Amino acid sequence: MGNRVSAMRRGLACAVVPALMLTGCTKIDSESSTDRLKPRNAVTIAANPASEEQMVLAEIYRQVLELADRQVGIVGLRMDTSEERLEALRQNDATLTVVCTGAVAESMNRAELKEIVASEGEDGSDTVKPMSEDMVNAVYDVALATFARDWATVDPSPAEACSTEPGVAEEDSEGSKLPQNVIPVFNTNDFDRGERGAMNAVTRALNTEDLNELVEESKKTGKRAKLVNEWMMKRTGMGSELPRLKEGDPEFQ
Numbered sequence: 001m002g003n004r005v006s007a008m009r010r011g012l013a014c015a016v017v018p019a020l021m022l023t024g025c026t027k028i029d030s031e032s033s034t035d036r037l038k039p040r041n042a043v044t045i046a047a048n049p050a051s052e053e054q055m056v057l058a059e060i061y062r063q064v065l066e067l068a069d070r071q072v073g074i075v076g077l078r079m080d081t082s083e084e085r086l087e088a089l090r091q092n093d094a095t096l097t098v099v100c101t102g103a104v105a106e107s108m109n110r111a112e113l114k115e116i117v118a119s120e121g122e123d124g125s126d127t128v129k130p131m132s133e134d135m136v137n138a139v140y141d142v143a144l145a146t147f148a149r150d151w152a153t154v155d156p157s158p159a160e161a162c163s164t165e166p167g168v169a170e171e172d173s174e175g176s177k178l179p180q181n182v183i184p185v186f187n188t189n190d191f192d193r194g195e196r197g198a199m200n201a202v203t204r205a206l207n208t209e210d211l212n213e214l215v216e217e218s219k220k221t222g223k224r225a226k227l228v229n230e231w232m233m234k235r236t237g238m239g240s241e242l243p244r245l246k247e248g249d250p251e252f253q
Helices: 002-016 033-037 052-066 082-090 101-108 110-119 133-145 193-205 208-221 224-236
Strands: 043-047 072-076 096-100 182-187
Touching (some): 052 072, 052 224, 082 182
Parallel strands (some): 043 072, 043 096
8 A cells, every 4th residue: 555655645745736845845955046037926834713723733834934024914804714714815814824734635536535545454464554644644645635736745744734624633434533734835936946945944844732732832932933934943954034024023031
């Protein structure tokens, strides 16, 4: 099963998001001359203001893109599910949002998901580890297959989220839960290679423990931007040149 999933993942990912740093695809390099000539539109990130987890994730990608000299705003929309956040992209209410792989796969491509999850047990083993690498990759592939033609993402984060979304915490008939790896979803043409590479780096640097800690500390202190910036500098080395930080924005005090 592992070889089949890996091959499927390479083929699907390269077909849907050819410019991203995914296994078997072209490596992200510095922005090309063509990228530099593109107009630099303002970025809007859709997030649910009622969810501190969503707001923390939005702030992470806001800071990454601000470091690339993009104007970025977070648009607060009442979106309780990953599917609803993707709808914000479809309606052009945002250029980027953050979702979880299992939630997208479960809500938008349930038939294919069941087939792939069932095939996880065909290697002769008595049990299947639901959070195995093969399972993570398979669910990621199913989520990718639901994307509109002009959407893209990066490699799935080790961090899992979306536990409060309706249905996400529920177990299937075998008592297993789907992996809920964090991914940003965005309109492909709105970001150049360097920006996509930076988003990939920060996505891969995030883990579940760090995300939960950021959310809890943000709730306690109200210092979301400061906490995210400190985490980013610690985990990725990015963040010290953030314009809002250098300008003494009160959010970072």
